[in-house]
Amino acid sequence: MSDPRAAVIVFPGSNGDRDLLEALRAAGFDSFPHPSGQPLPDDVALAGLPGGFSYGDYWRAGMLASQEPAVRSLSSLIDRGGLVIGVCNGFQILVEAGLLPGALSYNDPAGFRHRWVTVRCALETDSPWFRNVPNGATLRLPIAHGEGSYFHPGGFDAVASHAPLLYEENPNGSMGALAALLDDTGRVLGIMPHPERASDPDLGSEDGLSLFTGAFGAVARHPSPVAGKNEVAAGAHTS
Amino acid sequence: MTMTSMTELGLAMGLTAAELDHIVAELGREPNRVELAVFAGMWSEHCSYKSTKELLSTLPTAGDRVLAGPGAHAGCVDVGDGWAVAFKIESHNHPSAVEPYQGAATGVGGILRDVVAQGARPVAVMDALCFGDPATPRTRWLQDGVVAGIGGYGNSYGVPNVGGLTVYDSRYDGNPLVNALAAGLVRHDAMRTAAATGPGNVLLIVGATTGRDGILGAAFASEELGEDHEHAARRSHVQVGDPFMGKKLMEAMLAFDDGLVACQDLGACGIACATSEMAAAGGTGFDVDLEAVPQREAGMDPFEILLSESQERFMLVVEPDRVDAALEHFRSHGVHAAACGAVTDSGRLRVRHDGETVVDLPAALVAEGTPPQRWEAGPLPTRHPYPDFPAPADPAAVLVDLLAEPGIADLSWLYERYDQTVGNRTVRGPGRGEAAVQKLPGSSAGYAISLVGGGDGCAADPYLGTQALLGEAIRNLACVGAEAVAVSDGINAGSPSDPVEFARLSELIRGLGDGLRALGLPVTGGNCSLYNESPSGPIPPTPMIGVVGVIPDIGRIPCPTMTTGEVVLLVGTPSGEPGHSGYGRLTTGAVDGPAPSVDLDADSRLAAFLVAQAAEGRIRAAKDAGRGGLGVALAKLCIRSGTGVEINREWGDRPDWDLFGEGSGMAWITAHGAEADALIEAGALAGVPIDRVGIAQGDRLVISGLIDIALADLAAAHSGRTA
Structure with missing residues (x-):
């Protein structure tokens, strides 16, 4: 059987697409770049929204990108049981698209910040992204953003049950030190740090790869979102 | 007329x-x-280098690994596996002095375009900055703007900033320096040329529209800076950067090669420069139609269109039957594209606008015909050695003071403003090694880049000061296991019309040439910025030297940190004199001081030894002695490692000079105990003094009989500004 396909949506101004393609490939996916101006093909098991400055961040970060056809087609992928990850700018796009709740605003203290940080898994979850990251585990990942301060009008309590990763030291003023967020299905992950840049021991850490191998394990165990999308639509591998 | x-x-x-x-x-x-x-x-x-081209022509340019040298968009060196690193330094000093954000941003954008024009995907940016007194509001304003501009462009574009240097010295108060180095990766067989060949081939302009920004910026860069209140009138010379357009254009350029004959980025002097240089390089001419150039505003004068320095533009020469596909390609990437001329065999740059021929000039005369400008070299300024000063009662206090000096203090707050890891290549970024290290795609091999610079030593002696920097660069590379292979030089100097400044410039370049020959290294390109003077005077002659090194196996490079229990070895001989040093300046307050102590043979032997032993996997951590000497190097290694040391060694008559004096050929390395003897034996064979002097342990830096201080105190002194 061929490897499950993973589309990395390339927006004008994306700059982490190649890194995300590499990490997904390292985890076993047949990853390929997909232009944001077209809806996703039906045969993908996973979609990745990479980091970068889509549309230059010239409006609110991620806002313009969230209107793109590829993003509008994500809900049908999710309905089919597919997986979605948005990293950094990709997280901002998922929030702007309404696929994850809340908002990401300017860092506090203000300014773009690159730093290696430690995040802790703080959730018992069936999310496929966390098959290989048990509750309590820590990951060392880089952050590189200026608008990563997570806000929810209901406060952190409103999203605590969907917040799988928390910063050990809050670098950006996020509510509850939230570093990542899952949707209700557990299949859509927004994450501000960069796991795709921590997927090669030569580059300082391979902790991030465990998220992608977890996703691969889930998809490989249920190799259906593509071939048998009806089966998936029937809920074959929802948690 | x-x-x-x-x-x-x-x-x-x-x-x-x-x-x-x-x-x-x-x-x-x-x-x-x-x-x-x-x-x-x-x-x-x-644009013409008329004052320096004769001097620069004396620099060595040949080397086994050189694939493209001076004259190319960016120098290219073979780094193995069919890959070349394309790299170059450029300055954006005057624009940054009057409009720091855009000046710095477009400086980064400009050097990235050189790398892209070479056909290379940008993989790294480094920055070399010289500011004035850090305590003044003006320096703060300049620094905040420059750092934001470098980050604002590079972060969005998606190229990691992997290191550099920042100097603070009141001699840059009126004229800060903003130099940037960019590096890219290109397959050997994918390098591009600027030579426009094939009459009948079509000239394309792609990227942003052409506006009135930056007109005659090149001429502005070739004058001295005026008083502060005159700067506002100069802001119209400064270009405005758009990293989003730059990024789209880079992707479009790298994805295009069907029918591509030649290309050049549009920088200083815009279309006039690109067309005349491409024609001169190819021995051809161009007929150009200015009305076909996509313009940002109506009613532009032909000279404005020709000389506009609007950013994010390239010119291409494309085979005629590929033009439609090329235009479609670029437009599909969201950038403008238009055919605006053709290659001719006339040798002339002929430009038409509104039905009239507005330019009809021999292309080679425009691009290469500038008569050399010869200046009189006067006497060099007299040196002022440090006055005698006694040995300090408490060397630990000296160490603390040195660690807190601007220029030695930690700059991680600054580098946090830059994305260091995008692109998945960065093995060692800022603060994580003596030089930046990146890995080649799908390979265990890698390359390293060291960017060093500053004018302190050169103010005292431009010849030796430049060589001291060369020595530092190859030591830095050796500390990450990299063998130096090629150099890009960024030279910043005062006005050549001043005989003293011209003499210093000449000496700087002579020192660079002699140093390169001594080390067997070629120059593959660079930049020369003159007229760095303000009403407060000229800057010190300031070279920025970027050196690329090759690493056969990144799995074996020394660590940035040492671990408790490792043996500490001292390589080289402590200087036994203050040399030209941060210590001398701090202690005596003398601004210029004696000539730097340089022994390039010692640096060369040290570097060869470290590279060979790193390849054997014997070195755990390595740190060479630079600013602040052996003492500061050891303290920084301890702080970075979170581990103390205990050193036992006989020092000379002046232990303070041994510890804080600056010179060549000195480094600390650590090793597992079992490897220490092998290292000492290998050092004896290589003619490198090496001695086992201590052990990594505890949480204090102890040099017996001299210093005993808690790591936490050193770290606090070194931490610098926390922004």
């Missing part, structure tokens, strides 16, 4: 009377107004 008015206009544009005479003699007629503007831009110091 009468001869008199032509002369007046030409002089007002910055041409000299002799140059105007030369132009008339070569053309056999007077140039018209547009042609005059083209000459004024292209024959400015910034």
Whole structure:
């Protein structure tokens, strides 16, 4: 059987697409770049929204990108049981698209910040992204953003049950030190740090790869979102 | 135009009377107004190197690994596996002095375009900055703007900033320096050329539209800076950067090669420069139609279109039957594209606008015909050695003071403003090694880049000061297991019309050439920025030196940190003199001081030894002695490692000079106990002094009989500004 396909949506101004393609490939996916101006093909098991400055961040970060056809087609992928990850700018796009709740605003203290940080898994979850990251585990990942301060009008309590990763030291003023967020299905992950840049021991850490191998394990165990999308639509591998 | 008015206009544009005479003699007629503007831009110091080209021609350029040298968009060196690193330094000093954010941002954008023009995907940016007194509000304003500009462009574009240097010295108060190095990766067989060949091939302009920004920026860069209140009037010379457009354009450029004959980025002097240089390089000419150039505003004068320095543009020469596909390709990437001319065999740059020929000039005369400008070299300034000073009662207090010095203190707050890891290549970024290290795609091999610079040593002696920097660069590379292979030089100096400044510039370049020959290294390109003077005086002659090294196996490079229990070895001989040093300056307050102590043979032997032993996997951590000498190097290694040391060694009559003096050929390394003897044996064979002097342990830095201080105190002193 061929490897499950993973589309990395390339927006004008994306700059982490190649890194995300590499990490997904390292985890076993047949990853390929997909232009944001077209809806996703039906045969993908996973979609990745990479980091970068889509549309230059010239409006609110991620806002313009969230209107793109590829993003509008994500809900049908999710309905089919597919997986979605948005990293950094990709997280901002998922929030702007309404696929994850809340908002990401300017860092506090203000300014773009690159730093290696430690995040802790703080959730018992069936999310496929966390098959290989048990509750309590820590990951060392880089952050590189200026608008990563997570806000929810209901406060952190409103999203605590969907917040799988928390910063050990809050670098950006996020509510509850939230570093990542899952949707209700557990299949859509927004994450501000960069796991795709921590997927090669030569580059300082391979902790991030465990998220992608977890996703691969889930998809490989249920190799259906593509071939048998009806089966998936029937809920074959929802948690 | 009468001869008199032509002369007046030409002089007002910055041409000299002799140059105007030369132009008339070569053309056999007077140039018209547009042609005059083209000459004024292209024959400015910034574009023509008329004051320095004879000096720079003395630098060695040949090397086994050199694939493209000076004259290319960016120098290219073979780093193995069929890959080349394309790299170059450029300055953006004057724009940054008057508009720090855009000046720095477009400096980064400009050097990235050089790398892209070479066909390379940008993989790294480094920055070399010189600011004035850090305590002044003006320095704060400049620094905040420059750092934000470098980050604002590079972060969005998606190229990691992997290191650099920042100097603070009141001699840069009136004229800060902003130099940037960019590096890219290109397959050997995918390198691109600027040579426009094949009459009938079509000229394309792609990227952003052409506006009125940055007109005659090259001429502005070739004058001294005025008083602060005059800067506002200069802001219209500064270009405005758009990293989003730059990123789209980079992707479009790298994805295009069907029918591509030649390409060049549009920088200083815009279309006038690109067309004349591409034609001159190919021995051809161009017919250009300015109305076909996509313009940002209506009613632009032909000289404005020709000389606009609007950012994010390239010119391409494309085979005629591929033009439609090329235009479609670029437009599909969201950038403008238009055919605006054709290659001819006339050797002339002919430009039409509104039905008239507005320029008809020999391309080679415009691009390469600037008469050399020879300046008188006066005597070098007298040196002032440090006055005698006694050994300090408490060397630990000296160490603390040195660690807190601007220029030695930690800059991680600054580097946090830059994305360091995008692109998945960065093995060692800022603060994580003596040089930046990146890995090649799908390979265990890698390359390293060291960027060093500053004018402190060069103010005392430009010849030796430059060589001291060369030595530092190859030591830095060796500390990450990399063998130096090629150099890009960014030279910043004062006005050549001042005989003293011209003498210093000449000595700097002579020192660079002799140093490169001593080390067997070629220059593959670079930049020379003159007229760095303000009403407060000239800057010190300031070279920025970027050196690329090769690493056969990144799995074996020394760690950035040492671990408790490792043996500490001292490689090299402590200087036994203050040398030209941060210590001497801190202690005596003398600004210039003695000539730097340089022994490039010692640096060369040290580097070869470290590279060989790193390849054997024997070195755990390595740190060479630079600013602040062996003492500061050891303290920084301890702070970075979170581990103390205990050192036992006999020092000379002046232990403070041994510890804080600066010179060549010194480094600390650590090793597992079992490897120490092998290292000492290998050092004896290589003619490198090496001695086992201590052990990594505890949480204090102890040099017995001299220093015993808690790591936490050193770290606090070193931490610098926390922004």
